[in-house]
Amino acid sequence: MRLSSILILTGSFLAAAAGSLVVAGFAVDLVESASETDVRRSLDQSELGWAEVRADGLQVRLSGIAPTEALRFRAKSVASSVVEASRVIDHMQVQASTGLAAPEFSIEILRNEGEISLIGLIPGTTDRTALVERVARLRGVDNVSDLLQTADYAVPAGWEATVSYAINALRTLPHSKISLSAERVSITAMSDSPEAKRTLEADLRRRADPDMRLMLSISAPRPIIAPFTLRFVRDDEGARFDACSADTERARRMILEAGRTAGMQDQGRCVIGLGVPSSDWGRATSMAIVAIGELGGGSLTVSDADISLIAAEGTTQALFDRVIGELENDLPDVYALHAVLPEVPDxxxxxxxxxxxxxxxxxxxxxxxxxxxxxxxxxxxSLAKARFGSDSVYAAARLDEGLPEGWPVRVMTGLDALSHLANGSVTVTPDTVDIRGNTGNQDASNEIARMLGSRLGEGADFQINVTYQEKLDPLAALPTPQECLAQLVAVQADSKINFEPGSANVTGDSRGLLDQIAEVLKTCPDLPLEIAGFTDSQGREEMNLTLSESRAQAVLNELRTRRVLTASFTAEGFGEADPIADNATEEGREANRRIEFRLAQDAEQADATNETGANAAPADGMIVGSGIGGANLLEDGTDVDVSGDADVSGDADQEEMDGSGDEIGDESGDDVTGTDAGEDLPED
Incomplete structure (x- = not known):
């Protein structure tokens, strides 16, 4: 009986214990399941679905690959907000970061005569030794300092071409700094004269690759003027400078003010240069110019420190004596005055x-x-043929043995002076040399006056009536950016650029128009032009963007094949952005399918406007290709609509859904875009 009671009691305890274990197991499973579910839900709501959750008893283990360390920490924080932080076990890893971006390779080349320094970072695959040896072989180079560093990254496109161009440029740049990177070269240098500067710039631009961005900063020193010359005349045609030289800006202002005091009506022009005989040049020449005004006319020639003053015929002796006497007393000692009062012939x-x-x-x-x-x-x-060409000279001079002394010098000097003009004449008499005509060189009068003053001698009388005409100036005659754009408008007034439907292939009937556009752009150097492509809103946005980029690039490529220098051009596609008409109508869509030529600054302004969400009109000076046809000035007189697309319904692939829900790609492209141009600049 007693044993039976003990067994019954023991069995009860065992049964209770087993029940407790079962209940505890169910409780743990319930807690695990609830914790895992709640943590997973919270992670999903926080967009952290990459994190894996597994409950292990009362612990919650997090695993998975976190994109960043910050997201890994955020996942752990979210889990700790659901269960106690001590129960969260972090087994997450952070995704390996991608390789560092390639550095910008660049070289700065400093040259001072025979000394050259190479500074910068170059690709590891570049033959550094060969590069240094190539520079060292340049004529006149004595020493090359290699301060280059290397990095093992891929060679960027255009790197080899820019390096070769820069080294070749060093041959003609004994004092220079050249900074280069892939597809960009910046040159800072000095030239010996303004003429040498123009020649050097033209040569550097000619040798540059069309795809290379070339920036030039070539400075020319002040010209050396020898002899230092000034010539001022007041006659029946008015008061004017035939030549004017000054050593400082202050002297230039002083001389021009004296000219206005003596009767000159225009602003006048005075070249600042080197070679002045004394620091009193501005004061001395100003006093002599004022004397011409007090005499009422005459001519003044100053060559270095020699001053020749010839009064006008009819000047009274008393006036002449007073004015010349005062001038002689006031002039600095270094200057010698030779004054003449012409006799009135009977x-x-x-x-x-x-x-x-x-x-x-x-x-x-x-x-x-x-x-x-x-x-x-x-x-x-012989001199005339040498100056003007053998086939351009007709000689009909006769012999006269009774000519005055010095006649050959006067004739030869007159021919040399005539060679400074684009057209004109020179007349030589025993008393004077008279040269008149037109020129495209603003310094022609100065150069002629210096020549006549130095060759004809002290007190020689000569007349210079030379007119500068901008149309004869080979540099000033280049069209302005506004003129270039006006020409582009003219050639597009009755034509339009066509593309094959849904592609960037220019159709054959547009070749002639592109030829005309290329001829215009060849006369417009360094125009910072953006070729922008736009589509309507039909079709997928991504495909519209791609098509617009391809068409803009196609136009750029067409210009390159026509030997247009396009280093300052860019091609960009904007897809259906920035519509200029309502895409709900066919006419509006045709207007929105277009190519625009814009200046870089106008393009930046337009892009900035688009970023603000404003749908403003194109910037002044911008020409917009449209589908409306014709070239029409807008109300402000600056923006122009030129003919664009034909009668197609959309740009990229238009997607439609049939009755069964299947997607059908109906590819139809605009086949015509307009061309357009932008406004003035800001050198490429």
Whole structure:
């Protein structure tokens, strides 16, 4: 009985214990399941679905690959907000970071005569030794300092071309700094003269690859003026400077103010240069110019420290003596004054010898008048042919043995002076040399005056009436950006660029228009032009963007095949962005399918406007290709709509759904875009 009671009691305890274990197991499973479910739900709601959750008893284990360390920490924080932080076990890993972006490879080349320094970072695959040796082999190079570093990254496109161009440029740049990177070269250098500067810039641009961005900063020193010359004349045609030189900006202002005091009406032009005979040049020449004004007319020639003043005919002796006496007393000691009061002749001399040479706008020269002998006639013809070309000279001068002394020098000097003009004439008499005509060189008067003053001698009388015409200036005659754009508008007024439907292939009927556009752009150097492609809103946005980029690039490629320098051009696609008409109508869609030529600054302004969400009109000076046809100025007189697309319904692949829900790609592309241009600049 007793044993039975003990067994019954023991069995009860065991049964209770087993029940408790079962209940505890169910409780643990319930807690695990609830914790795992709650943590997973919270992670999903926090967009952290990459994290894996597994409950292990009362612990919650997190695993998975976190994109960043910050997201890993965030996942752990979210889990700790659901269960106690001590129960969260972190087994997450962070995704390995991608390789560092390739650095920008660049070289800065410093040259001072025979010394060259190479500084920068180059690709590890570049043959550094060969590069240094190539620079060292340049003529005149004595020493090359290699301060280059290398990095093992891929060689960027255009790197080898820019390096070769920069090294070749060093041959003509003894004092320079060249900074280069892939597809970009910046050159800072000095030249010997303004003429050398223009020649150097033209040569550097000619040798540059069309795809290379070339930036030039070539400075020319002040010209050396020898002799330092000034010539001021006041006659029946008014008061003017035939030549004006100054050593400082202050002296230039002083001289021009004296000219206005003496009767000059225009602003005048005075070249600042080197070679002044004394620091009193501005004060001395100003006093002499004022003296011409007080005399009421005459001519003043200053060559270095020699001042020749010839009063006008009819000037009274008393006035002449007073003005010249005051001038002589006031002039600095270094200057020598030679003043002449011409005598009024009783009658005009008859049979005055004369030599005349005329230069036509076509470049033909005629020589007439008198020369002293056969030797002088041959010398005169030879000089003329050397200056103007053998086939351009017609000689009809006759011999006269009674010509005055110095006649050959006067004739030869007159021909040299005529060679500075685009067209004009020179007349030589015993008393004066008179040269007049037109030129495209703003310094022609200065150069002619210096030549006549130095060759004809002290006190020589000569007249210069030379007019600068901008259309004759080879640099100033280049069209402005606005003129370039006006020409582009003109060639597109009755034409339009066509593309094959749904592609970037230019159709054959547009080749002629592209030829005309290329000819215009060849006369517009360094135009910072953006070729922008746009579509309507039909079809997928991504495909519209791709099509617009391809068409803009196609236009750029067409210009390159026509040998247009496109280093300052860019091609961008904007897809259906920035519509200029309503895409709900066919006419609007045709207008939105377009190519625009814009200046870089206008493009930046337009992009900035788009980023703000404003649908503004194109910037002033921008030409917009549209589908409306014709070239019409907008109300402000600056923006122009030119003909664009034909009658197609959309740009990229238009997606439609049939009755069964299947997607059907109906590819139809616009086949015409307009062309357009932008406004003025800001050098490429």
């Amino acid at each position: 009658q005009k001399a008859t049979g005055t010898p004369e030599f005349t040479a005329t230069l036509s706008p076509e470049g033909l020269v005629q020589l007439r008048g008198r020369v002293s002998d056969e030797v002088m006639r041959n010398a005169t013809e």
